[in-house]
Amino acid sequence: MTVGIVGLGLIGGSLAKAYKRDSSVTVLGWNRSRSTLEFAMLDGAVDGVLTAEKLKDCDLVLIALYPQAAMDYMREHADDFSKTGIVMDCAGVKRAICDFGFDLARKHGFTFVGGHPMAGTQFSGFKYAKATLYDRAPMVVVPPVFDDPDFLERIKALLKPAGFGRISVTTAKDHDEMIAFTSQMCHVVSNGYIKSPTAARHKGFSAGSYKDLTRVAWLNPGMWSELILDNRENMLAEMDAFIACMTAYRDAIAANDHDTLCALLEEGKRRKEEIDG
Numbered sequence: 001m002t003v004g005i006v007g008l009g010l011i012g013g014s015l016a017k018a019y020k021r022d023s024s025v026t027v028l029g030w031n032r033s034r035s036t037l038e039f040a041m042l043d044g045a046v047d048g049v050l051t052a053e054k055l056k057d058c059d060l061v062l063i064a065l066y067p068q069a070a071m072d073y074m075r076e077h078a079d080d081f082s083k084t085g086i087v088m089d090c091a092g093v094k095r096a097i098c099d100f101g102f103d104l105a106r107k108h109g110f111t112f113v114g115g116h117p118m119a120g121t122q123f124s125g126f127k128y129a130k131a132t133l134y135d136r137a138p139m140v141v142v143p144p145v146f147d148d149p150d151f152l153e154r155i156k157a158l159l160k161p162a163g164f165g166r167i168s169v170t171t172a173k174d175h176d177e178m179i180a181f182t183s184q185m186c187h188v189v190s191n192g193y194i195k196s197p198t199a200a201r202h203k204g205f206s207a208g209s210y211k212d213l214t215r216v217a218w219l220n221p222g223m224w225s226e227l228i229l230d231n232r233e234n235m236l237a238e239m240d241a242f243i244a245c246m247t248a249y250r251d252a253i254a255a256n257d258h259d260t261l262c263a264l265l266e267e268g269k270r271r272k273e274e275i276d277g
Contacts, residue, residue, distance in 0.1 A: 001158070002026045004050040004058040006073055008040050010120060011090055012064030013129025015162060016045040021131055022161040028054055036126050045129070055080040060158045062115070064090040066226050071100050074112070081110040086158060088115040092179060093230045094142050094172035102144050113155060114142030114172060116179070117164070122218040136165035142172050180234035185242065187224055188235075190217040 003019050005012045008031040019025045029046035031037040040046040048054075055061060055077055063070045070089045081087050087110055089097050094114045101112035119137035121128060139162075141155055146169070156167055170178075194217040202210060228235055252261040 001059045001161075002028065002057050004028045004030070004055060004061040005046070005064060006030045006050065006061065007032075007064035007069075007090075008036050008046070008126050008129075009064065010124050010126070010128050010133075011117060012062065013040065013045060013126040014119075014131065014133035015062055015064060015090070015117070016040060017129055017131035018134055018162040020045055020047075021163075025161055028058065031126075040126060045126075052077055052080045056082050058082055059085045061085065061087045062090055063087065066223055067091045067093055067097050067230055068226065071097060074101060074104055078104055078108040078110070081108070083109050086111050086113055086155065088113045088141075090115050090117055092116060092183065092227045094140075094175040094179075096230055098142050098172040105144070112144065114175075116140040116175065117162075122215055124220050124223075132163070135163040137163075139164040139167045140175055141167055141169050142175060143169060176231050177234050180231055180238045184224075184228050184231060184235055185238045187216045187219055188228070188239070189242070190214055191219065193217070 001022075001024060003015075003025055005016050005019075005027060006029075008016065008029055012029075012031075016027050016029055019027050026047050027045065028048050028050035029037055029040055030050040031040070037046065037049065041048070050058075050061075059082070061081065063073055065073060067089075070091055074087065074089075087101070087105070089101065089112075091097055094116065098112075098114040101114065105112035117134055117137065117139050119133050121133075139159060141152075141159075143152060143155065145151065152169060159167065190213055194214050249261065249264055251257075252264060
């Protein structure tokens with residue numbers, strides 16, 4: 001199998017390293033920075049350069065770029081992709097890129113599948129990439145059709161060397177609604193929380209709770225701004241719901257209302273138990 005990986009940052013670099021664990025897989029890479037590509041080849045994560053001509057040799061092309069850059073790459077190479085292979089993006093939002101990708105694929109005769117590997121760290125760049133990043137991690141897939149089990153099995157087979165655990169199949173709409181809650185809101189809340197003036201004096205007074213809540217405050221601002229704005233309707237809905245909850249807690253505290261505050265905290269505890277089973 002030949003896999004092309006476009007973008008060799010944390011996500012793409014980790015995919016390259018994961019696929020290279022399988023000796024039967026040839027990994028070709030492309031990166032905007034030539035020095036990163038050359039380092040990836042020296043590192044053994046990439047076997048060669050993914051040129052426009054070599055795109056036709058790829059059974060799978062994984063595009064690990066920001067959404068707009070991924071769409072630009074697909075537009076530029078729409079006639080270069082293999083007619084029998086699969087092109088899959090790895091962006092954190094799906095509606096805009098899937099609408100674009102499915103339409104482009106129909107016009108140019110290749111197959112596009114939306115994808116979102118659900119793994120990462122607060123760091124970015126190839127130097128933080130690791131072969132085990134996706135081991136047992138969820139992978140979300142948005143296919144162009146949902147009534148072809150053989151096609152879905154083919155996708156799973158192509159993704160298997162990366163080490164993913166559960167592969168979820170969904171629509172772009174449902175993906176973006178869920179990701180606003182499970183990922184984007186977490187980053188915004190963490191990033192806002194750390195701006196408290198008290199944060200500068202936390203050392204010696206913080207433990208697991210602080211570390212858990214602030215880990216993803218350390219993010220890539222350019223990437224997350226693009227992802228959040230591409231999903232702004234869902235994000236605004238989640239933020240409005242969160243602000244309403246915070247207002248209820250604040251009102252109870254301001255009123256020195258023990259019973260209401262206790263009830264709010266009990267409700268949140270119970271909700272956590274229900275959701276986690």
